[in-house]
Amino acid sequence: MNRILTERFAEIRSHSEVICSDLKTEDYVVQPIVDVSPPKWHLAHTSWFFETFLLIPLLADYRPFHPQFSYLFNSYYEAVGSRTLRSDRGNLSRPTVKEVYAYREHVDRAMLVLLAQPGLSGETLALIELGLNHEQQHQELLITDIKYILGHNPLFPPIEIPLQQRQVSYADWVAVAAGIYSIGATADSGFCFDNEQGRHAVSLGAFNIAGGLVTNEEYLAFIRDGGYHRCELWHSDGWAWLQQNAVKAPMYWHERDGDWLVYTFAGLAPVALNEPVAHVNFYEASAYAAWAGARLPTEVEWEVASGRFDWGARWEWTNSAYLPYPGYQKAEGAVGEYNGKFMVNQMVLRGASEATPAGHSRATYRNFFQPELRWQYTGIRLAR
């Protein structure tokens, strides 16, 4: 079993570096907004996870790479000790990119020693699995953060980034009958985060859910119909956000002489009409749905119907707040900070996106972001 896990470890750790392979050194360093972390921070932080939760407690004679990295690359684990302010990550020119890669190598080598040890406990194996899924989450963020860094640079530089190809179909509405359904992960469904666990019954009325995602062409019709100027379509907080930020279109869209261009990893390009819209926030998704005479699905509806449409190209906003499932229990200790403490002021997204690494999505997955955020590959599926 360890051999398979070792291969998986090597493959996933390597994929983070593949994502960054076309970056310039300078691209690893900057943090244009607080939500976007410098790529070198992601590379170090994911290594810090393995060092802190596995190598230091479990590998005899392990020597931490650097005494201050625990402080520098902790993200939000208050229990582990003080940490640099999240807003300061982009102010740190040191450690250099080269040192961060050396840190990764140091951690990987030690992890391979640990993985080669016979009789690793189930708890240890679960922690390694958590670390790998954590790394995959940061691979997604690496892609979206690199996009933000380059897509907000006035030179709009092109770059090679490995995106996942996902099936995008434009099928009809799917009708789901009223009834009692079950959602959530079961004990034997393989790895999942604690926030998915606790399969439980839900009662649903009949509803319809769109077989496809809203396209750029459809979203353009909303813009051209004055969608960003009609307050009755918006939440009160959404309307305030829109006006404070003078928003007129999804993130990365630029109007030039009446045409809409969009930043892609190939540089600025015309908006592709038949692609699903991306980089809209919850407020925009909700306003679009109101304009279209529909609504966003709840996460329960989404999960129940998810076997009947293609998904995986865009994270899809639901009209569900991120809250614990019945019987949810936080894990003990620092790992327990992973999910529970974020269960307020965020909305649930379901699905996955073209930035999600292969093998890191499932129908029970619960992603979550604040309703005003747009830098993920977020899209819109309608319900009614």
Add this chain to the structure above:
Amino acid sequence: MNRILTERFAEIRSHSEVICSDLKTEDYVVQPIVDVSPPKWHLAHTSWFFETFLLIPLLADYRPFHPQFSYLFNSYYEAVGSRTLRSDRGNLSRPTVKEVYAYREHVDRAMLVLLAQPGLSGETLALIELGLNHEQQHQELLITDIKYILGHNPLFPPIEIPLQQRQVSYADWVAVAAGIYSIGATADSGFCFDNEQGRHAVSLGAFNIAGGLVTNEEYLAFIRDGGYHRCELWHSDGWAWLQQNAVKAPMYWHERDGDWLVYTFAGLAPVALNEPVAHVNFYEASAYAAWAGARLPTEVEWEVASGRFDWGARWEWTNSAYLPYPGYQKAEGAVGEYNGKFMVNQMVLRGASEATPAGHSRATYRNFFQPELRWQYTGIRLAR
């Protein structure tokens, strides 16, 4: 039927003025924080509702009291026209309190004429009922805003305010069996807001809910056990709120020489140990629950169990975000702005409080506030 409605109209309108009867002129004017409106604003705004939605459209020959009051006393109805910034209400010394009372009298007289007309349509009667319930909501806010204004004045002035006496019992835990239940208002349940409508089935696992509210004595034990210093008990956003504001106790509590005093309408007084704790926000309620090895109930659990305990002394935080019930539809036009546009970033409170006027509470009532707010009579009921 009109006679009963007329009496009800007179009684409710009069009660707003009873609440203010012991105020000094100066107390009507100030707005110490953006959430707290000047009492004279409440008195005028509730009149504006009747003038705008009933008198101007329906009463022939009605002359608005003042051409600019529509602009001055609109609260959030974007559809009705521009309005003063909410944060500016406390900067307006004019119109004077006397003029506001004249405005009320002018509106009341005209409303009595309208109410005396035969054959008022069902829609008109529903709007009047909405206006009266709207006024009762502002009666609650009048009390809590007056408390904020005087309770944050260094002189801690006492004042006469009519509070409701509610039964407060400290019964045992109530056990509720798993099953399919129904919540929400039905067509024939009398007046309710649109956000309560749409009775629907919910599936619940078995749970226990406390028969009584958390007392000041219990909350003091949480404080003394370091509750405000243990990050593992708090939501991430709650911990940030606590640190930014250096919070150490509920609103209105003051430590003097090791004892806790609290502002009441009778002035500063020792904290009454056996009373239910008040003026805690959602973050504090959640942290207390975590400390007590319990959790907050969901609004579904609360409503299902509400027949089995006393409630009405404190608004009770639930762990449910404020979201639409299945099939929720916004009303058309300006009245449609009443509820729907706030359905994001707020948490649901259930019950009522000692500031809630008699006849303005029911088990299906859904109140909602941002999780950081504390100036309402908010309390804690545990579940597990």
Add this chain to the structure above:
Amino acid sequence: MNRILTERFAEIRSHSEVICSDLKTEDYVVQPIVDVSPPKWHLAHTSWFFETFLLIPLLADYRPFHPQFSYLFNSYYEAVGSRTLRSDRGNLSRPTVKEVYAYREHVDRAMLVLLAQPGLSGETLALIELGLNHEQQHQELLITDIKYILGHNPLFPPIEIPLQQRQVSYADWVAVAAGIYSIGATADSGFCFDNEQGRHAVSLGAFNIAGGLVTNEEYLAFIRDGGYHRCELWHSDGWAWLQQNAVKAPMYWHERDGDWLVYTFAGLAPVALNEPVAHVNFYEASAYAAWAGARLPTEVEWEVASGRFDWGARWEWTNSAYLPYPGYQKAEGAVGEYNGKFMVNQMVLRGASEATPAGHSRATYRNFFQPELRWQYTGIRLAR
């Protein structure tokens, strides 16, 4: 001597109340911006000065009016003890206006007892004189703060306020020859603040200074010539201020259908073309001067030439920063906080304004404000 001082005391104290005689109770309470204090605060604070620096230390058996007023009505005297935040003054509905007037009466009565005592020391008499000049400074602020409160109310209420009539001439340029001059107050020039003292020699080149103030008509020409859109006329900080606040005209000006109206104590009225412009800040004054091919005078130039033109209608911005004169010494103790600690980040104004009470102006007077402020009766005199 005491009899004259007693009459002077009574007259000046009374004048503060004359200024407020047409206010409504509500007008005394609000603080729309941090720089504008509630009128009742001014009335109390000037009394606090006499209570704190004269009655408590010098009058046997004096009983302070209220134990907390020392805390409530201290302005910026850090040495005297903690004080309410300046930004909180408008949040205090209590003490009421009536109580503040009772406070004034209490202090006045005690001061009359003190003034009747024989053999008051020179130091005591100087403190009383300082208190009276302090009250006169606040009389000016009372007028400008009332103007701000009512001039920013959407109802633009008219009010009776006693303004001083000052000679306004439009004479030619005054030529001053190069030479060594003296400025500042001498020991025998009567009362002056410490910041005026230390008459000293200054060396000046030849210059011309305008005999009259810039008029509204001239300022309108600047506006119509795009003065608010030409960055080369502005200081860098002025340009940033203008853009952040979308400024297009002096404070209190409103464009309606192509005409300019202005708030006066008689209500909204057309801009009077031949009156001197008022309510411009240092940035606007400087930009106007650059547009007119001139500059602002220094305070030295102004004082040297001040005998050769009419002044007193507007406080006149100079291009001098507020800094100590050679040999300046702060007084010991709390009174020493009067002036010295403000000698950075402010610009000097010379002259007086129609809000300055009679007998409170002289050529050596140094007023000072931050360069962005406009709520005083500030105007423009050119030099070259």
Add this chain to the structure above:
Amino acid sequence: MNRILTERFAEIRSHSEVICSDLKTEDYVVQPIVDVSPPKWHLAHTSWFFETFLLIPLLADYRPFHPQFSYLFNSYYEAVGSRTLRSDRGNLSRPTVKEVYAYREHVDRAMLVLLAQPGLSGETLALIELGLNHEQQHQELLITDIKYILGHNPLFPPIEIPLQQRQVSYADWVAVAAGIYSIGATADSGFCFDNEQGRHAVSLGAFNIAGGLVTNEEYLAFIRDGGYHRCELWHSDGWAWLQQNAVKAPMYWHERDGDWLVYTFAGLAPVALNEPVAHVNFYEASAYAAWAGARLPTEVEWEVASGRFDWGARWEWTNSAYLPYPGYQKAEGAVGEYNGKFMVNQMVLRGASEATPAGHSRATYRNFFQPELRWQYTGIRLAR
């Protein structure tokens, strides 16, 4: 003449790169506070000056290196066109450091062609001289910005930076007699900025000025005597700054177990007691002077006495605001934005510092910064 200028050009341009020779690529990119620009920005901006003001207008066939660099590397010249927000400089990973060096080389090559042309006008030569002095100003900023970037990194990395050795003596007080003196640059004093021009007479009373700068040892005595806790020593704005930022010592000082360490380019080291204190702002300098029973000199006093003491190790705060000399005239066009528009809200510093390149200091030089800034090598000389 051109040959000498060419050599001077090459030497100064090269020195900027010498300063950066020990930087890592990452160090060139970050901007931890808005006042600190990324080193690559300095390298590009100084090149932009030559490209914009000399090569494009004067060199036939010159091809700008990149069409967007004019936009990216403009600093504050509003007249030249739109520019990136100053606060965004640290968000730009591109152009890369390598591209910036290529830009420098491109500009330098073209400048050598221009410099080789016969008959350059006096105006052109003056612009080149201005460009070189501009580059020297940025060399100073390069050093102080690199110090900020590395000195605020938790790793406190050491680095090789060429600092100037300046004579630091601790002579006695220098007495200057009252009289009429002249200050400012004359037409034949060689290069100077426009703000130094216009030699003029000033009248001074007798004063004493310290022969040496305040040392770290002396400043430590101020700290230990509670200097940061005694409001009577501080300007009102200084006291507010100190409390908002919880300041307890000069920038770069760290207390560890009762000892004071300081960041130097060699890493963290104990504070050297006999060195002149550095990295204090105007408020700290003024408070220290008040504590020492002295004051800061005016810029006039400083210049008059400057021949009688050693200076050049620290920029020295004066108690003079940055204002125009008599007869000051802004240059026409974009170059006119160099100085005049900053003549408000800043204080004058005199002297030079160990970061000032050789040949870039003179007694008439007027540097200026906002009173709260500390990241320059600012120090304290007393007067009385």
